[in-house]
Amino acid sequence: MANPSIYHATATAPVNIAVIKYWGKASTKLNTPTNSSLSVTLSQDDLRTITTASCSASFESDALWLNGAPHDVSGARSQACFAELRALRKAKEDKDSSLPPLSTYKLHLISENNFPTAAGLASSAAGFAAFVRAIADLYELDESPTELSRIARQGSGSACRSLFGGYVAWEKGDREDGQDSLAVQVAPMSHWPTxxxxxxxxxxxxxxxxxxxxxxxxxxxxxxxxxxxxxxxxxxxxxxxxxxxxxxxxxxxxxxxxxxxxxxxxxxxxxxxxxxxxxxxxxxxxxxxxxxxxxxxxxxxxxxxxxxxxxxxxxxxxxxxxxxxxxxxxxxxxxxxxxxxxxxxxxxx
Ligand code: 2P0
Structure with a gap:
């Protein structure tokens, strides 16, 4: 058989620093917080993660390389993000049979931070936001950043706030299933550019x-x-x-x-x-x-x-x-x- 196609998409996500802090989980399974939080997104020129997602019929397993080193994706959080994104892609493929069946292919992710991962600078926030954004772009999903924030939240809570620039609230939500625990932009950075x-x-x-x-x-x-x-x-x-x-x-x-x-x-x-x-x-x-x-x-x-x-x-x-x-x-x-x-x-x- 000819070499199967490899599909790619690359996305970046910024670091955010909370001014009202997230600390405490209402549900460890859903990764929902005990309180809402609010952050300021920092410039991508200074601090960001860049992630390339690719998928192909030839890939044998899901895999992630972070700053050049293999990184485990078998944990519940990465798996929850993969499953939700694949389900959205599958729904798209079910509606349009001309689309290639990317939802059935394994994913490879290559992720780089332009800042030291160990520096305590919210690397998991930018990391999971870029992870979700890159796969959503690869799958050509139409979901809004707020809808994607619900998925990124399951990777790492603070990641849901990194799908936006500017001033961002993560509203804790009240529902048992966590569906209303998501991020919204309170104001774009242009509102307060100084x-x-x-x-x-x-x-x-x-x-x-x-x-x-x-x-x-x-x-x-x-x-x-x-x-x-x-x-x-x-x-x-x-x-x-x-x-x-x-x-x-x-x-x-x-x-x-x-x-x-x-x-x-x-x-x-x-x-x-x-x-x-x-x-x-x-x-x-x-x-x-x-x-x-x-x-x-x-x-x-x-x-x-x-x-x-x-x-x-x-x-x-x-x-x-x-x-x-x-x-x-x-x-x-x-x-x-x-x-x-x-x-x-x-x-x-
Ligand atoms: C925040 N932090 O709001 C707070 C302030 C740290 C102190 O979000 O378990 O890595 O992955 O959901 O998002 C750090 O917690 O925790 C954090 P998980 P996360 O930015």
Whole structure:
């Protein structure tokens, strides 16, 4: 037989950094969260995953190579994404018999990050978003980014937010089957084009406690957690959407810093406690507090994910004061040896 055709599609997905954090699963099977979350998508020029999906009758098994190394796809999360995407393709093929039967072929995925995977910079978010987008493009699916976000969520929760640029909410949903747990764009980046983000790479070591393990321990043991998930975050989601709509940086900054602190507080309240921030992270908090004190208003906002690295949001007009002070502080802060990476948060629509 002649060599069977190989079909390809390539897609990229950006990193997102939450300002209202996802922490806690309502269902581990469906990968639904205990609370909604909201993120800012970073520029693809700086941080992104690029993935090529291919399929062919000649491929013997599904496979993924991440930054050149083979990566296991037998886990439930990758399998859930494959199954959902194949089902959508199959429905298309059932309607149009002239389409090649790609849904029956094995998939090969080649994925590259343009940033260190171990740097604690939400690589799973961009990774699963690019995974889903590339296969959806290969299959020529017509589903909207919000519909695809439901699939990416099952790969990694935060990945559902990386299917969009700009300001993105992951609405937790109420349904038992998780069908309404999906991401929507709150505003495109063009709505607030002066927003910037800097990443302080404090350590590129792999995190000690994985997000999945950590959040399950928090849900099971933290007495502060129910108040955060049920009372604090729902109010903050509304306040954050309003701050973004009004381009109110001071409120955006207050909410961002408060939510980062609340997330790290429930981590500390977990038994045994989880420490993601370190002494250098805390030094970064003090530098931002000092920048805001000397400016007489909030011109910078810090946030920390499941690791010690800081992301600092600021408006372009304050770049000099914010980055200048942070740069000067890097000289004084022990352990901040990797310095800082300046990331523009402007993204394509
Ligand atoms: C977030 N994080 O909202 C929060 C803030 C970390 C701290 O989403 O288990 O890798 O794959 O659904 O998405 C990290 O958790 O967890 C995360 P899974 P994920 O960005």
């Amino acid at each position: 927003m910037r983000a800097a990443i302080l790479v404090i350590s590129d070591a792999k995190k000690g406690v994985s997000s999945t393990t950590g959040m399950q321990a928090t849900v099971a043991t933290s007495t502060l957690f129910p108040n955060r998930a049920n009372v604090v975050v729902p109010a903050r989601m509304e306040a954050m959407k309003k701050a973004i709509a009004e381009k109110d940086f001071e409120t955006f900054a207050e909410l961002t810093m408060a939510d980062s602190n609340s997330f790290h507080a429930v981590c500390l309240d977990t038994i045994p406690p989880i420490f993601y921030m370190n002494d250098t992270s805390r030094a970064a908090v003090r530098v931002v507090e000092e920048i805001n004190r000397s400016a007489g208003k909030k011109v910078a906002a810090y946030t920390f994910d499941a690791g010690p690295n800081a992301v600092i949001y600021y408006e372009e007009s304050n770049q000099q004061i914010v980055l200048g002070t942070l740069k000067k502080a890097t000289v004084d802060v022990t352990g901040w040896s990797d310095g800082y990476a300046h990331i523009n948060a402007a993204v394509p629509e």
